[in-house]
Amino acid sequence: MPDAVVIVGRTGRIVEANARAEGLFGHRREHLLGSPLDMLIPAATRHDHARHLQSYFAAPHSRPMGTSLHITGLRKGGKEFPADVSLSPLETDEGIYAIAAIRDMTDRQRLERQFYHAQRLTAAGRLLAGVAHDFNNHLTGMMGFAEVALRALPAESAARTDLEELRRCARQLADISRQLLSFAGNRPAEPVCLNLNDSIRNIERLLRRFIGQGLRLEINLSPDLAPVRIDPAQIEQVLANLVINARDAMPGGGTIRIDTSNDPAGAGEVTVSIIDAGVGMTDEVKARVFEPFFSTKEKGRGSGLGLATCRDIVERHQGRIEIETTPGEGTTVRIRLPRATGAGDSGSQRLLHPQSLVGAETLLMVDDHAVLLNVFSRALSDLGYTVRTAPNPEEAMSIARNHAGDIHLLITDVVMPQTDGVALADAIKRIRPAIKILFMSGDVDAIFGPFRVTAKEPPADAPLLPKPFRPEDMARKIREVLDR
Ligand SMILES: Nc1ncnc2c1ncn2[C@@H]1O[C@H](COP(=O)(O)OP(=O)(O)OP(=O)(O)O)[C@@H](O)[C@H]1O
Ligand SMILES: [Mg+2]
Known part of the structure; x- marks a missing residue:
């Protein structure tokens, strides 16, 4: 849309106006010509404006759009709007005039506001995903411990119902957290x-x-x-x-x-x-x-x-x-x-075809949350697996080097303080090329896409277990990966 143009003389009277100025301010051209410029400016800023105009005519120069002359315009009927104004001098036989080009900034300001709002929503989503990540680690621990404790209790124990209730609460929370995470998530569409x-x-x-x-x-x-x-x-x-x-x-x-x-x-x-x-x-x-x-x-x-x-x-x-x-x-x-x-x-x-969950293989499990290592190694040992655990990548590397027999599967968290799980898996594969890999993570965003924190993405077909999960989810996934 062209800018509104108004030409003003030294006295502050309008000597010319284009059609867009008529549209923008809502006054007919006949009405504008000869009127004081003040009619286009809210009363509160008229005084400043008069001073501006005086100093402009004292030293006329060009002043392009966007160089800080933001004013408020006044439409016929009293409505105000934000505007950007550029000025340039016009020398004529009758003296000097100022050409003012006026651009309505209403849409622009609205768009900017909405853009910031949309940005904030994205940022809120990122924050939420971070919180859900921590959340999921703790929930996974809660569900796991409840499971292990239930298994240890005699059938007639009165504490069973309490523990079952605890497990139910944790599952519900895990459900909500999973929904929040997938909702806030920014993973590639699949x-x-x-x-x-x-x-x-x-x-x-x-x-x-x-x-x-x-x-x-x-x-x-x-x-x-x-x-x-x-x-x-x-x-x-x-x-x-x-x-x-x-x-x-x-x-x-x-x-x-x-x-x-x-x-x-x-x-x-x-x-x-x-x-x-x-x-x-x-x-x-x-x-x-x-x-x-x-x-x-x-x-x-x-x-x-x-x-x-x-x-x-x-x-x-x-x-x-x-x-x-x-x-x-x-x-x-x-x-x-x-x-x-x-x-x-x-x-x-x-x-629909639940497989057997038991196994006799050797597993190496790496997670910087000791609680998870503890609960899952107990659950997996119960199913017949030999489980070695490491709370960080260094220890995992040392087990991979020194363990006497085969290690069939590496189960590793992805986001860890020093080395990430993807890099760890690469390093261990170099020592033990036959090892299979299962990643687990509380925040899929952290692995895939533009916001990932790992040095590289895991291979597209790498098996991934999203946290939180129950011991049986993990056991099922382990069988799936080992039997592939
Ligand atoms: N079910 C509905 N009943 C009546 N009006 C609706 C309904 N759904 C949408 N609208 C109208 O459509 C507009 C645009 O909807 P849209 O969902 O795109 O944006 P919004 O709800 O205003 O904001 P956002 O969804 O981004 O928070 C709404 O502001 C509202 O005027
Ligand atoms: Mg909406």
């Missing part, structure tokens, strides 16, 4: 074949937490839902965004519904609908909701990135997102994803 019902159940607890007390969440899952192919963390992000929008649309309470269904027309699509009975949207709002930074929420509440992100994610998975809304009645947002075809890689199918 589409897998999944059932959207599972995604919804996974994030249900987090959603209930988000929506709080005043609202009900009703979930109707189609029992024979077809699978789709999508990144699990991203679809959860979409669901969370849509449910938060629904919550914000119902300040007076009510019910949010999530439905899943197969497309009855047999078009090969799976649909998730998020249905609210909230304020709805006008046509003007509806037309703009997918624009990044478009938000009707008060300052600091919405960044306007929610639906833009949702659409981006859904479309990158060959899906569509549709909105049906009536002001005062409510909104339905539908996500349609193509049903996954072919064999796929359904992770849940493997769980």
Whole structure:
């Protein structure tokens, strides 16, 4: 958009104005010409402005945009707006004039504010991931100890119920922490074949937490839902965004519904609908909701990135997102994803065939959390394994050099103070080329992608056990890696 231009004489009267100046200030040109420049400036700053103009005419010079002449402009009707002004002298037979080019900075300031807000959300996500990382280490310890203690107690012990309760609490906390972490995480998208019902159940607890007390969440899952192919963390992000929008649309309470269904027309699509009975949207709002930074929420509440992100994610998975809304009645947002075809890689199918968890191999386990080494080496020894443990990479190296027999598997934490687990695995492989590797980590972000703290990423197919996990999760993963 061109700048508004106003030409002013020494006396501070306007002698010329372009069409954009008419538009920006809301005055007709006839009205501007001959009027004092003061009419375009709020009363509070008029005095300063007059001084400015005087000194400008005393020593006229060019003054480009963005060199600190930020002023406040005044529109007809009293509305003020931030503006940037450049000045240049114009010499004529009648004397000297100043050409002022005025640029409306409203949009620019708003964008800057929103940009900072979006940045802060990203930073908050990073912080959260760090906290969840510590959290997961302690939770893994709690679940492990409860397990080992339960196994040691006689069946009739009264303490069993207490310990079982403790274990249940720890698992729930681990669930929440895993959801937070995957939500805050910035890992590369990894589409897998999944059932959207599972995604919804996974994030249900987090959603209930988000929506709080005043609202009900009703979930109707189609029992024979077809699978789709999508990144699990991203679809959860979409669901969370849509449910938060629904919550914000119902300040007076009510019910949010999530439905899943197969497309009855047999078009090969799976649909998730998020249905609210909230304020709805006008046509003007509806037309703009997918624009990044478009938000009707008060300052600091919405960044306007929610639906833009949702659409981006859904479309990158060959899906569509549709909105049906009536002001005062409510909104339905539908996500349609193509049903996954072919064999796929359904992770849940493997769980249907639980393998034996026992083993006789020798394991070397490295973690800087002594608690975890303690509890897992006990659990794994119970299953028949020989377990050597090391609280840091140096000791692990020394065991790798000096251990008399085979070591079949190295199980190592990835993020450790001195050497990271990926580097340690490389070093041990040089001494024992046949050793298999299993990584464990409380923060997948720390291993993959732009924020990783390791010197290099582990190989893409390296087995990884995300913390927190239960002893049986670890035992199952160990068998899987050893039997590969
Ligand atoms: N379920 C809904 N009911 C009514 N209006 C909605 C609904 N969902 C979105 N909107 C409107 O669309 C706008 C944009 O939504 P979007 O999720 O992109 O941003 P936001 O919710 O304002 O901010 P953010 O999601 O980034 O915190 C909202 O400000 C609101 O006006
Ligand atoms: Mg939103």
